[in-house]
Amino acid sequence: MKTTIINLTLIIFGLTAGFAQTDTLSIENVNIIPVYENILLRNQRVVVGNGKILRIEDVSKASEYPMAKQIDGSGKYLIPGLHEMHYHWRNKEGGIERDFKLLLANGVTTVRNMAEYDWQDHIAIRDSIDKNQLMGPNYYTSGPYLQSGDLKTSADIERIIAQHYNKGYDFIKIADNLPKDIYLKVLERAADYNIPVMGHAQREMDLEYSLRMKSIEHVEEFVYLFGDEQRRDSLFLKNAVEQIKNSGIVIVPTLVVFDMIVKCLDDNSFAKLKEKEVATYMLNGDHGYWASDDNPYRQNLKGKVINGMDALPLLEGYFEWMKNFTKMLAKKDVPMMTGSDTFGFVVPGFSLHEEFQFLQEAGLSPYEILKASALTPARYLGSIATEGTITEGKNANLVLLNKNPLEDIKNTKTIEGVLLKGEWLGRDQLDSFLKEVESLNH
Ligand SMILES: [Zn+2]
Structure with a gap:
């Protein structure tokens, strides 16, 4: 499904540094959070080539590798590259490079793209990344997501699945x-055809039907899959969770996007949303649209009253649930x-760290969140x-942090540098990515 060719001379968008990394570099005296279990390995040397x-060795050992570059990791923390497992490319302006700069600057080294709109070709994007012609995260993609209108007859199913297979999409998404x-x-x-199916739940059928997919997107789906009574019935929920666990399915909660939706319904929260710091990385046109009352959730x-209840408290209740x-x-x-x-005020890259904080608020431990952003996705993607972990022989897709994320997950935002396929992108480089994105608006 994925190939990586490393020893090529490359052309990169807007970047002057060579991308293919062949020289050996090390991160010295770093604390490693390898994520294969909940441990912290102190004072290590990580050699990358x-x-x-x-x-990976104790820093007190003499290294047998000649190092072209040494990065001081003293007092810093190394985690596996982060996985954004529900990504959409929403804005044509600036190209996908714009999103990649935001994602890389935020330590995202793998992306699962969840739709293909008619102006997009995600297979070409995936190929360009694999051939190192485009600097971007490891890239997986579904095809155009499928709705009931696309699938009216058996003949439609045959044709569409064959098309997706022939095009080479990694997944089929039902929405x-x-x-x-x-x-x-x-x-x-x-x-x-051996293509995994994932997507939204089948709300008209019993839970078991939805659990036949590879993953369910948005924990919100369970709000609608279960009835009002069921959502309040602790025995029902206990059994449902048991069934979900037994099925082996993977759940992608995407809490951050629901939070944005709720905030759109309240004037005070909406005012704050428009001013949020990372909104500066939204395109002017996009920001103008989402910050106005044309915003579809405001509209x-x-x-509004839904099922006899005001929308705002109703959705707030859903979010708590x-x-x-x-x-x-x-x-x-x-x-x-x-x-x-990744849409509206859910800005690619930054939004993953916001999701981490919602997961922490929901009660997941920092370790569980890192696992959900590294180990579990790697198993899911077959990579x-x-x-997915920091161990010898794995790809050098890593994030160096200034503060310990096991103490508080918000520390994943303290990014000092990112290793992408072994190429060091230091803080200056990441900041220049961000400036380039900002400058699209001036
Ligand atoms: Zn989506």
């Missing part, structure tokens, strides 16, 4: 309620992955041989 982690016979046929044909939900349910899933060790949905 040809894009791989060659050696709608489908008739039962259609849904089951999609799962069956996708399995014949369609603000001040979603956090509680996320906690229940975590307590039962249901595999989870971090994703943010566990080379990604």
Whole structure:
């Protein structure tokens, strides 16, 4: 599914430094959070060459590698590259390079793209990254997401699944309620082609049907999958969590995007949302749209009554329930992955760290959150041989932090540098990515 060619001479957008990293470099005296278990390895040397982690050893040892570059990791913390598992490319202006700069500056080294709109070609993007023609995170993509209108007959299913297979998408994404016979046929044909199916839940069917997919996107889906009574019934929920756990499915909560939606319904919160610091990385046009009353949530939900209840308290209640349910899933060790949905004020890269904080607020430990952003996604994507933990032989996709994220997950924001396929992107480089994105607005 993925190949990485490292020893090529490269052309990179807007960057002067050579990208293919062949020289050996080390991070000296660093504290490693390897994420394969909840431990911290102090005072280590990590040797990186040809894009791989060659050696992890106590820093007191003499190194047998000639080092072209040494990075002082004293008092710093090294974590695996982060996974944004629910990404969308929403804005054409600035190209996908704009989003990649935001993602890399935030330590995101793997992305799962969740849709293909008609002006996009994510297979070409994935190929360019794999060939090192485009600097970007490891890239996985679904095709255009499928809705009931796309899948009316058996013939539609045959044609669309064959198309997705031939194009080479990594996943099939369902984003709608489908008739039962259609849904089951999609799962069956996708399995014949060996393409995983994931997406939103099937709200009209029992839970078990949705659990046949590889992952469920948005914990919000469980709000609608369960009835009002069921959401308040602790025995029902306990059994549902058990069933979810047994199925082996992976859940991507995307709490941050629901928080944004709720905030759009309240004038005070909305005013703050518009002023949030990272809004400076939104395109002018995009910000103008989301900050206005054309914002679809202001338009369609603000001040509305849904099922006899005002939308704002209703959604606030949903959000509390979603956090509680996320906690229940975590307590039962249901595999989870971090994703943010990236639209509106949910700005790519930054939004993943906001999601971490919502997960922490819901009751996940910092370690559980790091696992959901590294180890679990690597297992899910089939890249566990080379990604997801800090161990010898793995790809050198790593993030160096100034503060310990195991103490508070907000410390994942203290990024000193990122190793992308072994290439060191220091704070200056990351800041220049951010400046380039900001400058698109002036
Ligand atoms: Zn999505």
